[in-house]
Amino acid sequence: MQSPPDVRHPPKATRRWADMVPQLVLAPTLIAALVWVIGFSLWTLWISVSQSTLLPDMAYQGFEHYAKLWGSKRWTVAYQNLFIFGSLYVVGTLIVGTLLAVLIDQRVRFEGIWRTIYLYPLAISFIVTGTVWRWIFHPNTGVELALKDMGWVAARFDWITDRDLALYVVVITGIWHASGFAMALILAGLRSVDGDLVKAAQIDGASMPRIYRRVVLPTIWPIFVAVAVVLLQFAIKTYDLVVALTQGGPGVSTTVPAIVVYDLMFQRGQIAQGAAAAVMILVALALVLIPYAVWTGWQKRKEGTRHG
Amino acid sequence: MADATTHQEFDPLATGGMRRRLVSKAIVYGALGLFALVYLTPLLIISLNTLRPLEDIVRTGFIALPEAETMTLRYWGEAWGSFCIGGTCEGVSRFYKNSLMMTIPATVLSTLFGLLNGYVLSKWRFRYDGLVFGLITLGVFMPQQMTLLPWAFVLGKLGLSNTIGGLVFVHTVQGISFTTLFCRNYFVSIPDDLIKAARIDGAGFWRIFRRIILPLSPPIVIVTVIWQFTGIWNEFLFGTVFTSGANQPITSAIVAFSGSGTGERHYNVEAAAVIMAAIPPLLIYVVGGKYFVRGLTQGAVK
Amino acid sequence: MSSLTIRDLRKSYGNVEVLTDINLEAESGEFVALVGPSGCGKSTLLSIIAGLESVTSGEVRIEDRVVNNDAPKDRDIAMVFQSYALYPTMTVRENMTFGMECRNVPRAEQKETVEKVADLLQIGPLLNRKPSQLSGGQRQRVAMGRALVRDPKLFLFDEPLSNLDAKLRIEMRSEIKKLHQRVGKTTVYVTHDQVEAMTLASRIAVMYKGVLQQYDTPKEIYERPRNKFVAGFMGSPTMNFLDAKVVAHGDGLGLTVDGGDGAVMPVTSEKSAGLTQGQPVVFGVRPEHFNPVHAHRGDPIATLKVLVDMVEPTGSETILMSRVAGQNVVASVEPDDAPNEGETVELAINMGKICLFDPATELRL
Numbered sequence: 001m002q003s004p005p006d007v008r009h010p011p012k013a014t015r016r017w018a019d020m021v022p023q024l025v026l027a028p029t030l031i032a033a034l035v036w037v038i039g040f041s042l043w044t045l046w047i048s049v050s051q052s053t054l055l056p057d058m059a060y061q062g063f064e065h066y067a068k069l070w071g072s073k074r075w076t077v078a079y080q081n082l083f084i085f086g087s088l089y090v091v092g093t094l095i096v097g098t099l100l101a102v103l104i105d106q107r108v109r110f111e112g113i114w115r116t117i118y119l120y121p122l123a124i125s126f127i128v129t130g131t132v133w134r135w136i137f138h139p140n141t142g143v144e145l146a147l148k149d150m151g152w153v154a155a156r157f158d159w160i161t162d163r164d165l166a167l168y169v170v171v172i173t174g175i176w177h178a179s180g181f182a183m184a185l186i187l188a189g190l191r192s193v194d195g196d197l198v199k200a201a202q203i204d205g206a207s208m209p210r211i212y213r214r215v216v217l218p219t220i221w222p223i224f225v226a227v228a229v230v231l232l233q234f235a236i237k238t239y240d241l242v243v244a245l246t247q248g249g250p251g252v253s254t255t256v257p258a259i260v261v262y263d264l265m266f267q268r269g270q271i272a273q274g275a276a277a278a279v280m281i282l283v284a285l286a287l288v289l290i291p292y293a294v295w296t297g298w299q300k301r302k303e304g305t306r307h308g
Numbered sequence: 309m310a311d312a313t314t315h316q317e318f319d320p321l322a323t324g325g326m327r328r329r330l331v332s333k334a335i336v337y338g339a340l341g342l343f344a345l346v347y348l349t350p351l352l353i354i355s356l357n358t359l360r361p362l363e364d365i366v367r368t369g370f371i372a373l374p375e376a377e378t379m380t381l382r383y384w385g386e387a388w389g390s391f392c393i394g395g396t397c398e399g400v401s402r403f404y405k406n407s408l409m410m411t412i413p414a415t416v417l418s419t420l421f422g423l424l425n426g427y428v429l430s431k432w433r434f435r436y437d438g439l440v441f442g443l444i445t446l447g448v449f450m451p452q453q454m455t456l457l458p459w460a461f462v463l464g465k466l467g468l469s470n471t472i473g474g475l476v477f478v479h480t481v482q483g484i485s486f487t488t489l490f491c492r493n494y495f496v497s498i499p500d501d502l503i504k505a506a507r508i509d510g511a512g513f514w515r516i517f518r519r520i521i522l523p524l525s526p527p528i529v530i531v532t533v534i535w536q537f538t539g540i541w542n543e544f545l546f547g548t549v550f551t552s553g554a555n556q557p558i559t560s561a562i563v564a565f566s567g568s569g570t571g572e573r574h575y576n577v578e579a580a581a582v583i584m585a586a587i588p589p590l591l592i593y594v595v596g597g598k599y600f601v602r603g604l605t606q607g608a609v610k
Numbered sequence: 611m612s613s614l615t616i617r618d619l620r621k622s623y624g625n626v627e628v629l630t631d632i633n634l635e636a637e638s639g640e641f642v643a644l645v646g647p648s649g650c651g652k653s654t655l656l657s658i659i660a661g662l663e664s665v666t667s668g669e670v671r672i673e674d675r676v677v678n679n680d681a682p683k684d685r686d687i688a689m690v691f692q693s694y695a696l697y698p699t700m701t702v703r704e705n706m707t708f709g710m711e712c713r714n715v716p717r718a719e720q721k722e723t724v725e726k727v728a729d730l731l732q733i734g735p736l737l738n739r740k741p742s743q744l745s746g747g748q749r750q751r752v753a754m755g756r757a758l759v760r761d762p763k764l765f766l767f768d769e770p771l772s773n774l775d776a777k778l779r780i781e782m783r784s785e786i787k788k789l790h791q792r793v794g795k796t797t798v799y800v801t802h803d804q805v806e807a808m809t810l811a812s813r814i815a816v817m818y819k820g821v822l823q824q825y826d827t828p829k830e831i832y833e834r835p836r837n838k839f840v841a842g843f844m845g846s847p848t849m850n851f852l853d854a855k856v857v858a859h860g861d862g863l864g865l866t867v868d869g870g871d872g873a874v875m876p877v878t879s880e881k882s883a884g885l886t887q888g889q890p891v892v893f894g895v896r897p898e899h900f901n902p903v904h905a906h907r908g909d910p911i912a913t914l915k916v917l918v919d920m921v922e923p924t925g926s927e928t929i930l931m932s933r934v935a936g937q938n939v940v941a942s943v944e945p946d947d948a949p950n951e952g953e954t955v956e957l958a959i960n961m962g963k964i965c966l967f968d969p970a971t972e973l974r975l
Contacts, residue, residue, distance in 0.1 A: 021512075021513045021514075022428040022432035022434065022513060023428075023434060025424050025425075025428050025513075026424075026425055026428045026429070026440065028421075029421055029425050029444060029484055029488065030440055030443070030444070032481050032484065033443050033444045033446075033447055033484075033485070034443065036447060036450075036455065036481055036482075037443060037446050037447050037450060038443075039458070040450075040454060040455045040458040040459070041450075041454055043457070043458045044454045044455070044456075044457055044458060047457055056457065056461070099339075100343060103336055103339055103340050103343075104340070106336050108336060108337070108340065112597075114340055114344065115597075115601075116594065116597055117343075117344045117347050117348060118343065118344070118347055119593075119597075119600075119601070120347070120351075120590065120593060120594075121347065123538055123589045123590055123592070123593035123600070124351075124542070124586040124589055124590060125541070125542030125543075125544065125559055125585065125586070125589070126542070126544065127542070127544050127559040127562055127563055127585070128542075128562070128582050128585055128586045131562060131563075131566055131578075131582050132350045132351065132353075132354050132582065133350060135354065135370045135575070135579075136350060136353070136370060136371070140369070141365070141369045141370050141575065142369055142370055142371060143369075143371060144369075145368065145369030145371070146368065146369050146370075146371035146372060149367075149368045149369065149372070176346070176347070176350075180347070184601050188601075208332075233449070236451070237451055237452070239452075239544070239545055240544040240545065240559070243544070243563060244562075244563060258451075258453055258545075261453040261456075262453075262545070262549075265456060265457065266549060271457065274457075275457060277453070278451065278453035278454050278456070279454070281451045281453050281454070282451055282453075282454050285449060285451055289449055499693050499695060501691040501692070501693045501694075501695035502695050502697060502698075504657075504660070504662050504682075504689070504691070504695065505689065505691060505695040505697075505756075506697070506708070507661075507662065507681070507682045507683065508660060508661075508662075508682045508683065508687065508688065508689050508709075509683070509708050509709035509712055509756075509760075510682075510683030510709055510712035510713050511683075511708070511712050515712065519697075519700075519708070520697055520699075523699035523700075524698065524699055
């Protein structure tokens with residue numbers, strides 16, 4: 001019998017390498033994520049306080065670009081638009097999505113077909129969506145012309161060229177695009193509700209609308225929060241839809257922050273100010289996501305203590 | 309039999325209940341139909357306009373039906389092969405090819421990385437793995453605007469400016485965050501005991517991946533492929549910023565020719581191009597709809 | 611020669627020590643049950659033996675080889691999991707050959723081995739099915755089959771029966787026992803079910819809070835538990851613990867229950883060694899060692915007067931929930947001998963079977 005080897009000795013080198021395989025597999029992604037998420041953010045952050053104009057210039061300048069940005073009417077309008085668009089878009093999408101989900105939840109026939117119809121806009125790009133709706137909303141090609149052609153000569157439907165109303169065109173198109181998404185998630189939530197709960201409410205004598213309003217929908221409220229957060233993210237990042245639909249116009253009436261970033265960076269040669277605008281977008285996202293992350297973490301901890 | 313029917317007819321409660329049920333059914337289906345109309349009409353209208361001559365569209369706008377005698381498919385042909393965009397008259401075929409050359413490799417690569425990363429992060433725990441996962445998934449939330457300048461610089465240094473290869477690279481890196489999130493969350497539900505059993509059976513890292521994990525992966529692979537394909541195909545900002553002219557993907561090309569307000573508009577040709585741009589993701593959506601929804605729920609609720 | 615030796619084993623995660631100074635040895639062919647409540651460290655210990663977890667200090671030896679740093683595949687072990695862990699995308703046959711495939715065993719030999727084991731477990735007709743097409747009992751059998759084809763030095767079982775319903779569990783239990791008798795391999799079997807441990811094991815390791823409480827034959831563990839925890843954990847209904855005091859009784863010693871009527875229960879000379887008058891003790895009696903006085907056979911006896919609160923017939927025996935001086939007493943008696951609820955009865959105690967514990971150290975005296 002040979003003497004047992006000392007356990008504290010490191011094992012064979014070959015095994016050490018084999019043990020490293022998982023980390024090695026992950027390494028490219030980790031490096032990419034470090035550079036891309038952390039590195040790029042810091043880079044853009046630095047540019048926003050540098051002397052860059054048409055080309056990057058890494059010399060420090062300070063926070064003047066932020067001041068200039070907030071001083072420009074274009075940007076304040078864009079941020080204001082973001083608030084109006086964001087809130088109407090989120091609320092509208094949630095309402096339409098809930099309505100659709102509840103309708104489909106009535107044990108209807110051909111459920112799959114209805115779902116497919118309502119969700120398909122999400123599969124097509126914002127560019128296609130925006131282009132299609134621009135044609136429909138534009139007085140020269142869309143509803144107004146059709147009404148006139150039918151004999152109603154005085155017909156007017158020119159929201160898209162109206163400074164005060166164009167933003168609502170963006171809202172409507174946005175809701176059309178995303179309400180299927182809200183429907184899918186809310187429907188999944190409705191399906192997860194305990195059937196006994198509905199039976200109990202029926203025995204209590206509640207009508208179907210009341211059961212939804214008082215029992216079913218309140219139990220799935222975390223889903224509404226989750227959907228709202230995702231939609232808010234969409235809203236903050238909105239760019240292509242507006243480009244295809246109105247290009248930010250008429251004037252600056254439908255300009256959103258992402259459009260300002262692009263213009264500043266690539267049209268006006270004001271890289272630093274564009275970077276500052278990009279940072280503001282990141283800030284807006286953080287304002288939505290960090291509270292949500294904290295809240296879900298808190299919820300999970302609460303769950304944890306309740307169960308164990 | 310006769311008794312039963314009379315009995316039913318004379319039971320006021322039963323008939324009342326029946327009528328109420330019918331009414332509520334009518335309301336439900338009526339509402340569903342109305343919404344369906346709202347969702348389908350836009351795309352339908354634009355599709356029909358690809359068949360109409362330009363004079364018709366200019367006269368009555370998009371909201372009208374094509375007339376049988378003037379209906380033609382030639383605008384599809386024009387849109388595909390001979391329409392002039394920015395000086396060259398090749399239609400959208402070139403941009404279409406660009407989009408495919410960008411989307412397919414980026415989808416495949418990001419899915420592969422996602423599978424491997426998800427496997428490591430769910431089954432080969434190591435120190436700080438949670439932190440690594442958090443960092444990678446942070447990428448899901450990164451606004452593109454924050455990365456535009458650095459990407460432009462990096463692509464320039466790599467000699468990938470204004471190339472499809474550059475877009476593949478950008479979309480792969482960006483996509484890995486999504487695919488890793490999807491795959492990791494899916495693999496977590498595979499019992500760890502399977503991995504332990506396989507290790508006792510003598511299987512190593514790669515054999516477990518090949519023989520245990522991959523055979524269980526088709527559902528999540530379909531989800532990530534659908535998600536990545538539609539996402540990258542539909543993407544606009546990167547395509548516009550990092551490529552120009554003949555190297556742009558289809559989304560940028562559409563904006564380039566339909567968005568510019570100068571010159572005579574060829575609505576029918578433009579409509580055909582727009583529908584063409586919508587077809588690949590729509591096809592994928594219709595074929596893999598179930599998985600598309602699953603991807604949504606996983607991606608959104610995390 | 612011992613087939614498995616564990617010496618001074620410690621395991622900690624960060625600052626939390628989950629296993630403390632484990633020493634354990636299994637002879638070749640032995641069936642060792644690791645038993646304890648959940649979180650006691652028994653599954654961790656099994657994972658360490660399997661090589662799925664590393665050792666903080668100490669050594670694990672299989673036969674004469676220290677395996678601390680060996681990968682699971684190099685330890686010559688096989689394991690049956692609680693969840694069975696059958697590879698869902700492989701057929702039963704592939705599940706069983708996967709390990710041999712990893713070890714590059716020739717195909718012909720794989721086939722032969724699988725057939726032999728399939729015969730032994732009577733799973734031949736299932737070989738081409740997927741795990742999802744099997745019943746719980748069949749899955750269990752396939753999981754054992756997968757372990758058997760390995761022909762390992764050591765079999766490890768991780769609560770293999772806990773996913774089965776009660777009836778099937780008893781059936782599979784005896785099947786495991788039969789199988790062990792036939793194959794004769796050293797086996798380590800983790801369970802939280804003390805009945806499983808008692809029926810299957812040649813030796814039982816009772817664990818609690820990461821410490822090995824006692825390692826002995828089932829009979830020893832049951833009759834001479836080393837401490838209050840082991841006494842309480844093994845046996846159902848659980849052993850009664852009454853606070854009592856040692857008093858003089860004739861030539862020898864006796865016990866009186868604290869707060870009781872002062873009746874003295876004589877302690878046998880064998881059990882009174884080391885006891886002193888006035889010493890407080892915890893008096894442990896298993897429920898089945900109580901009997902109504904009129905039905906008691908054999909000696910030596912003592913009696914205890916209790917008030918019966920509740921009577922629970924289970925069919926084969928009747929459980930009495932009763933009280934003496936504010937302390938609960940559970941007794942298990944023949945159904946025919948059972949008193950009524952609310953009655954005060956005198957229970958005879960088989961004093962040869964009692965256990966006395968030190969109230970402070972909880973060790974058996």
